[in-house]
Amino acid sequence: MAHMAMMNKTDEAKFDGRALVKFGLLAGVVATYVAVIGMIATFSQRQVVAGLLTLGQVLLVAPPLGMAYFSARKMAGESGGKILAAGASIGLLTTLPLIGLIILANNTNIRIMFVNISPQLVNILTFGQDSVFVGVLLLLVVLALASVAGAGLTLLPARWRQALVMGVASTLGIALMSELFVVILRERLGNNFVRLFFQSGVMRWYTAVGIFLIAFGFTLFWQWRGTQMRGRLQQFTAPRQKQVRWSGAGISGIILLILPWALGTFLSEVLNNVGLYILMGLGLNIAVGLAGLLDLGYVTNFAVGAYVTAVLTTTSQYGLGPIPFWLVIPIALLAAMLTGFVFALPVLRMRGDYLAIATLGFGEIIRVLVLSDWLASRIGGPQGILALQNPSIGNFFFARPEHFYYIILVACLAMLFVSVRLNNSRTGRQWMALREDEDVAAAMGIDTILTKLLAFTLSAAAGGVAGAIFAAKLGTVFPQSFNLFVSINVLSIIIIGGMGSIPGIVLGAFLLIGAPELLREFQEYRLLIYGALLIVVMLRRPEGLWPSATRRRELQDAMDLTSHLGVVHSEVISHGQSANPSRMD
């Protein structure tokens, strides 16, 4: 105890003036960096609130606000005034590198080197003021206020803070997707209604305030009543609870069924892509999340599934069929499994980094093969394969994204089912043992070679199905679609969502695949944002955004051990949590 108290003290003492300067300048460097690479200018073209706020401005204030928040958290226990003052100084320090940038832009020819440091950028940074001096003052004030707000957040009681964050996040989220809302609302409620709340596709200020208040109020209400309501659900009799749960499932089911028609063609297409990545994420999760085999060549399975489908369903000269799509799916699945099996053979004895490098090579092999002259006479080489037949049932042809949505939905649900079952099975435990310690697993009597083969093979199956649907959906197959980025995307989804966590993978796919499709501004900076997100997640939430029960429990236990609550409490928690999985089956 005494030891711990001492450690805490040194920890706090570390946050002094020097740390403050460090964090302030760090925020400044981040803000300057996003300005220099052109992100701020690009994002400024997107308005968040009509005439008031652009996305570029949000990006500008985010670093000092976030940094002030994290610094203030480290100062917990200090007086409020001190914390706010620290926040303000972080904001002011953030401005320093930006001011340097403005001076450079106005007095030198730096644009020759950094094409994005333009007069337009200076204009954004000085809020369009004619006088640079006034503009810089404004920048100082705005950033200081933002970071005071960030620091101030830590002073609020938790429920108010959560409500505020939810309010701002909802407003921002809806603002970013306002174009889509406008399209949907216009269809249903007419142009005049839309005009009332949006100005050429951008939220009016009172719309923003309204959304903020609704989200804010709802969060507060939920915190107030939510626990009560959940408590009441638990008091229900068992059959009544079942009823509630079934009706919940029924409503979700209906929503899933009508979703594409409510969202329209464009959003359905986005949803389809998200769905394909959920499918692949769940598949790769078997190898990476459950068995701990880092596979960087997942695109291989995707490509095999797609090309098998193309060759079997095309009416062009490469065709071997055409065979009905429903027969092709199991063939593509088996072909991918076979590929997974064959590629697994040479790497069975490799571990960790070596395995990752070898699998990375497999992805390249496939890319080279589909582009090669050697196979060009069979699969079209760089020209790809065109004219795939659409899947059909009787006289109905699957042609639009809204149609393919259902195929993808069924595939995802099937894969979800398989994943849940595998997770709780004897095979699942084999994989977990393998992931933890190969030698000990063998000493327990687990055939590690067979277990690995099974993981690679089953993991590949989902990739094959995803590839098959992908090919049918596009109606064509081109080698360019099968590059390293597919593998990276799938892996990032798993890491950011939470290794081994099924809901985490769904969340990850929406975040990494869905969000960038909706926000064109993000496209150009997609990889940068991926990288930043990966680093932040690794540093702050290494278990992922929505970790699996095992990982959460592990973290929970570790926290309990170091807390002063002692053993009794940790047992209550671990008992309570272990009750959950058993209730599921």
Add this chain to the structure above:
Amino acid sequence: MALLEVNDIHAYYGNIHALKGVSLTVEKGEIVSLIGGNGAGKTTTLRTICGLLHPRGGNIQFDGEDLSRIPAHHLVGKGIAMVPEGRGIFAKLTVLANLELGAYTRNDKEGINEDLEKVFHLFPRLAERRTQVAGTLSGGEQQMLAMGRAMMSRPRLLLMDEPSMGLAPVLVDLIFATITDINKTGTTILLVEQNAHKALQVASRGYVLQTGEIRLSDTAVALQNNAEVRNLYLGIE
């Protein structure tokens, strides 16, 4: 016939000749201790016996059957269990899941539950913590878990690699007392230790391993009185 017979085995890591003709026997019902300093080859001997490493020369007989070429995962079924060096528990799984993995090769649900109760009886602290994640157990509890997990396969021969390593003296006493208890229920034990003092107290016979070769072999009492052993491994002048 001895339960385990190791005849002149040679084991290599790449070109490193780690075992240079090791021979030893373990009779049914015995505790035999294998002592030796750091890097003597104790762990390598155990890894070779349980199939994680295949010997390039010599052979290993278990209950009259040659084990030299049999892969590790088949040995559990034959009745050999291992408590690995540094415990080797599955840190992210619960205590219960660890124990269940120990019984991985078995299908008799009732027998497994019976043995689970036995393990919990042997180690009441594990019973209290059955839903806790193993990585958060204390060092002593992790050692108990590793031993309990090995017991879950109902082994005839239990191989233990330095069970006392890194434990507080009170716990060391407890672990050695448990080793004797396990032996009394009919399990034969080959015990690898650096703590020669304790290891020779519980054992009936012992071997001294030095740089991959058996240096001495005798009854435990005789080894405790051997001048060289007293000097090198017991720290008594």
